[in-house]
Amino acid sequence: MAIKVVKPGLSTTVQDLGRPGYYHIGIPISGGMDRFALCAANWLVGNKEDAAVLEATFLGPELEFTSDAMVAVTGAELPPKVDGQPRATWTTFKVKKGQTLAFDFLKAGARAYIAISGGVDVPVVLGSRSTYTLGALGGYQGRKLAAGDELPLGPGGDSAENRTVRAPLRRAAASPAELRMMPGLYWHRITEQAGQLFFGDTWKVAPEADRIGYRFRGGTSLDFVPREPPFGAGSDPSNIVDACYPYGSIQVPGGTEPIILHRDAVSGGGYFMIGTVISADMDLIGQLQPNATARFTPVTMEQALAARHDREKLLNEVRESL
Amino acid sequence: MNSRYSFGGDEHIFVECDEAMSLEAFFKSLSTTKAVRSAQIRGVTEICPANASFQIKFDPDIIKPDDLLRELKAIEVAAGGGHSSLKTRIIEVPVLYNDPWTHETLMRFRDRHQAPDMTDVEYTAKINHLDGVDGFVKAHSGAPWFVSMVGFVAGLPFLYQMVERQRQIQSPKYLRPRTDTPKLTVGHGGCFGAIYSVRGAGGYQMFGITPMPIYDPNQEIKYLKDFMCLFNPGDIVKWRPIDRAEYDQTVADVEAGKFTPRISNVTFSLDEFHADIDGTNAKLTGALYGH
Numbered sequence: 001m002a003i004k005v006v007k008p009g010l011s012t013t014v015q016d017l018g019r020p021g022y023y024h025i026g027i028p029i030s031g032g033m034d035r036f037a038l039c040a041a042n043w044l045v046g047n048k049e050d051a052a053v054l055e056a057t058f059l060g061p062e063l064e065f066t067s068d069a070m071v072a073v074t075g076a077e078l079p080p081k082v083d084g085q086p087r088a089t090w091t092t093f094k095v096k097k098g099q100t101l102a103f104d105f106l107k108a109g110a111r112a113y114i115a116i117s118g119g120v121d122v123p124v125v126l127g128s129r130s131t132y133t134l135g136a137l138g139g140y141q142g143r144k145l146a147a148g149d150e151l152p153l154g155p156g157g158d159s160a161e162n163r164t165v166r167a168p169l170r171r172a173a174a175s176p177a178e179l180r181m182m183p184g185l186y187w188h189r190i191t192e193q194a195g196q197l198f199f200g201d202t203w204k205v206a207p208e209a210d211r212i213g214y215r216f217r218g219g220t221s222l223d224f225v226p227r228e229p230p231f232g233a234g235s236d237p238s239n240i241v242d243a244c245y246p247y248g249s250i251q252v253p254g255g256t257e258p259i260i261l262h263r264d265a266v267s268g269g270g271y272f273m274i275g276t277v278i279s280a281d282m283d284l285i286g287q288l289q290p291n292a293t294a295r296f297t298p299v300t301m302e303q304a305l306a307a308r309h310d311r312e313k314l315l316n317e318v319r320e321s322l
Numbered sequence: 323m324n325s326r327y328s329f330g331g332d333e334h335i336f337v338e339c340d341e342a343m344s345l346e347a348f349f350k351s352l353s354t355t356k357a358v359r360s361a362q363i364r365g366v367t368e369i370c371p372a373n374a375s376f377q378i379k380f381d382p383d384i385i386k387p388d389d390l391l392r393e394l395k396a397i398e399v400a401a402g403g404g405h406s407s408l409k410t411r412i413i414e415v416p417v418l419y420n421d422p423w424t425h426e427t428l429m430r431f432r433d434r435h436q437a438p439d440m441t442d443v444e445y446t447a448k449i450n451h452l453d454g455v456d457g458f459v460k461a462h463s464g465a466p467w468f469v470s471m472v473g474f475v476a477g478l479p480f481l482y483q484m485v486e487r488q489r490q491i492q493s494p495k496y497l498r499p500r501t502d503t504p505k506l507t508v509g510h511g512g513c514f515g516a517i518y519s520v521r522g523a524g525g526y527q528m529f530g531i532t533p534m535p536i537y538d539p540n541q542e543i544k545y546l547k548d549f550m551c552l553f554n555p556g557d558i559v560k561w562r563p564i565d566r567a568e569y570d571q572t573v574a575d576v577e578a579g580k581f582t583p584r585i586s587n588v589t590f591s592l593d594e595f596h597a598d599i600d601g602t603n604a605k606l607t608g609a610l611y612g613h
Contacts (some may be wrong), residue, residue, distance in 0.1 A: 013533030023379065024370040025551045026519075125539075132444035135476035135520060137539040139552075149503030184328040185336055231487065232373070232513040234495065241343045242471060242480055242514060244370045244377035246330030267473035268372055270495075279382075301387055302451070304332040308382065 001067045001118065005149040006100065009061035011212075014120050014139040014151070016052040019128035019264065029247065030130035030138065033111055033211060033263055033286025035314060036171050037075030041115035043322050044072035044092050046159035051119030052129035054145070056112045058289070060103025061145060063114075065095045070117040070159040074170075076109030076287060091164040109172065109287040117156035132264055134212065168317050171311075173284040176202050176293035178305060179260075180281050181250060183298050186240060186272035190255075194223040198258075198296060205292045206257065211264040214285055215257050216294065222255035222274075223314070234270055242270040248277035250296075260285060264294045280307035323350060325398060327391060332382050335391060337398075345512055347374035348470045348482060349406050349592055352556050354394075363393060371555045372471045373480060373514070374456040406592035412466065412558040412610055413582040415517070418569040419443065419459050419530035423504045424485040428528050434498040440534075442527040444530050446493040446510065461491060462529065463561040467515055469553050475522065477537035477551035481515035481559055484595070484603055499525035506532050508561070519551075531562075533572035534583060544579045558588065560607050586610050 005012075015038065018031025032038035032055055039049040060078050072092045073080045080087045081102050087093040089112075095101050103112070114280065122129050122140050131139025132306045140149055176217065187195070201219035208215040224237035232241045236257050245251065245261050251271040260277055262285060278299060288294065299307070323346060326338040336511040337354070340347035349576030355371040358378060365384030382392055394456070416473045420443055432438040437445040447458035467481035474480075483490045489610075495511040500523060503509070516526055519537035536553060538546040546552060575581035586609040595602045 020367050020379075023368045024472065025554070026476045026478055027551075132476070134522065135537070135539055137476065142539055185330055230340075230342035233341070235520060238511075241341070241374045242376040242474075242512075243338070243372045244336065244473070246334035246336060246377060246379070248331050248333075252568050266475060267370065268471060269474055273330075276329075276334065278331050279333050294565045301329060301332060305382060305387075308332055312383075 001153040002150045003116065003153065004064040004066065005027065005061060005147055005151065005224065006060035006064050008024060008145040008149070009056045010059040011240045012061045012145045013055050013131040013133065014052050015130045016128055017050045018130050019126050019138065023259050023267050027126070027137065028132060028263065028265045028267060030128065030132045030263050032113060034075050034113065034283040036283045036311065037113045039315060040090070040165050040318050041074040041113040042119070043319055044074070044090075044113045044159070044165065045070045045117040045307060046157035047115060047117065047119050051115070051154070051315045053116070054114040056103070056114060056293035058106055058110060058114050060112060062100060062102040064100050065097060067153070068094065068096050069153065070161070071093065071095050071101060072115050074113045074115070074165070076112040078112035079104040079107065088164070090170055092159055092161055094161055105285055105307040107178070107281075110289045113285050116153060117159055118154040121152040121154040134264060141174070143216055162321055165318055166321060169321060171283065171314065173287055176295050177284055177288055177293050178297055179277050179298050180299045180304065181275045181277045182301065182304055183275040185246070185249060185275060186214055187274050189224055190274060191223045191225055197220065199298060201295070203258065203294050203296070205288045205290050205294065207290045209288070209290055211262055212266060213259045213261045214287050214288065215259045217257055219258070222252055224255060232275045238272050239270050240272045242268055245273065246276050248279070248282055249273040250275055250277065262286065278298065278307055279302040280304070280311040323347065325429045327395070329387060330377065332387065333379055335378045335380070335387070335394060336375065337377070337394065340374045343482065345468070345482070345592060345595070348468065350402070351376045352408070354398050354401050358394065361393070361397060363390065365390070370473070372473070373482065385431075385451050391466070408556055408590045410558060410588060410590055412554045412560060412586050412606055413552070413586050414560050414562055414610055415532050416534060416564045416568065416572060417463070417508050417530045417532050417561050418566060420455065420562055421531040421569070424507050424528040424531055425591070427500070427502055427504055429602060430502070431496065434464040434496045434500060436494060436497060443529050446491065446527055446529070448504045449493065450491050455559065459563055461480065463563050466606055467559045467561075469555055469557040469559060470514070470551050472551065472555055475520055476539070477553060479517055479553040479557070479559070482513065483515070484558075485599060493527045495525035496527070503528065504531060506535065508532060533569050533582070543576060545582055552583070558606060560610060579595055584610055
């Protein structure tokens with residue numbers, strides 16, 4: 001039971017729910033950037049939510065199946081085709097032995113999650129099958145897929161054709177995307193007016209947007225509160241003594257272009273951060289294409305936890321509906 | 323030293339022990355995170371010490387953020403009782419200074435450097451008033467360094483020099499970061515040293531290269547079979563300058579599974595260190611060579 005990679009797509013990696021517990025030595029959690037879509041894809045095909053799937057970025061792969069399997073594609077609108085015949089997203093379909101799964105051009109979103117019954121059975125490394133490409137760790141030989149790769153599959157569970165996640169239960173970012181964040185960390189380093197401008201501006205996703213982090217452009221540069229540089233920090237006002245970076249933290253090197261760190265985050269460094277995107281909105285970032293627009297909204301811890309609860313509730317509804 | 327607490331979204335608590343780097347701030351980060359680890363708080367998923375700060379990641383569905391905050395503050399107070407001694411390891415790291423690989427790389431990125439007509443070592447020697455390349459190597463490798471943080475990328479140690487502040491080597495990062503740094507480059511930015519565990523982008527000055535791998539995701543290298551990263555926060559590093567012949571031999575020995583890093587167990591006391599810096603350092607490095 002395996003699938004053969006005929007064409008790899010632009011950047012397709014094996015991902016599951018990630019590898020917690022090693023951030024203190026610089027190994028990030030990795031895993032799907034849109035975990036909501038990843039869980040839904042797995043449940044659709046009868047897998048456990050933490051089974052490994054393929055995360056395809058912008059451009060889908062072409063995969064040849066060597067055995068029958070049930071497949072679901074969620075997340076980005078990347079229309080699947082089986083031997084050239086179109087299939088629906090967020091809906092299970094069968095791929096028979098010898099058939100090829102390919103994709104049309106991306107219609108919306110950025111990352112599609114391709115779940116296959118049984119899950120992609122690459123070796124578990126430090127508790128996860130996720131790929132961390134910067135450290136050449138996990139996934140398929142620690143890298144994105146290449147033509148000729150053969151991905152082993154695990155034993156499949158129960159599923160049926162045409163199971164679907166109803167449209168109201170699918171989550172997608174608005175345009176501009178609203179990214180809720182809790183100001184904090186080194187927020188005190190910028191002036192009050194700079195903070196207001198940051199929330200007032202509409203930002204654009206820069207081409208430098210990947211699993212490590214998303215860079216944004218088009219807003220106003222931040223004004224800093226003057227200071228004597230602390231020993232070891234460096235002379236730029238955006239420098240700090242190298243510290244840990246939370247997932248979702250927003251650093252602004254030089255005060256110009258905010259970067260939100262994501263699942264393959266660098267675990268620390270010497271740039272100040274003005275706050276952290278809340279856990280409920282991390283999924284949305286992974287679906288933003290370059291040039292997509294976004295705004296940042298400040299929220300309190302109470303609001304962040306309420307949003308977290310709402311996301312969990314929606315995810316539970318998906319599970320119960322299947 | 324008053325720590326500053328801040329929530330990093332709904333899943334992290336970020337604690338800055340001090341704005342400025344010092345051994346005291348580092349010890350506070352290390353001792354508090356050790357205490358948090360042994361407290362085994364339900365819902366805590368990551369405990370990350372850093373140079374002068376630390377970070378705790380948690381699951382707010384299991385522990386309420388305010389409850390964890392209260393608990394951490396209590397632990398900080400309890401751990402603050404002057405446990406400034408540390409059982410740790412000293413690890414020798416052989417370095418080929420001014421090696422051909424970092425030299426080739428630094429020449430490619432001269433337009434991003436403060437002093438395009440000098441090498442990184444020459445520039446750093448000059449601004450630190452050291453006597454040329456030889457004076458630099460002596461200062462750099464003379465005293466041991468603390469691993470004050472592991473991160474940025476997998477297994478990369480940040481290193482802090484165990485000498486008085488006025489003797490510490492300082493050098494700015496490149497004006498614009500490079501897109502390339504050879505694997506195992508010995509680098510320096512601000513007051514921190516580093517060993518690049520993987521090839522990649524970087525902004526630190528490049529001084530040399532070590533033949534001793536420090537990260538092996540495939541766990542094929544003999545001394546990285548138990549765990550893929552060599553360094554932990556709190557380890558002590560002693561650089562040893564080597565020549566090209568020893569560099570080549572070590573690379574071959576690592577490849578053949580014949581190389582073992584020189585490592586000794588030591589106890590470090592912050593009070594002893596402050597009372598006699600050179601004497602304490604001599605004792606620590608002596609443990610490496612059986613003195």
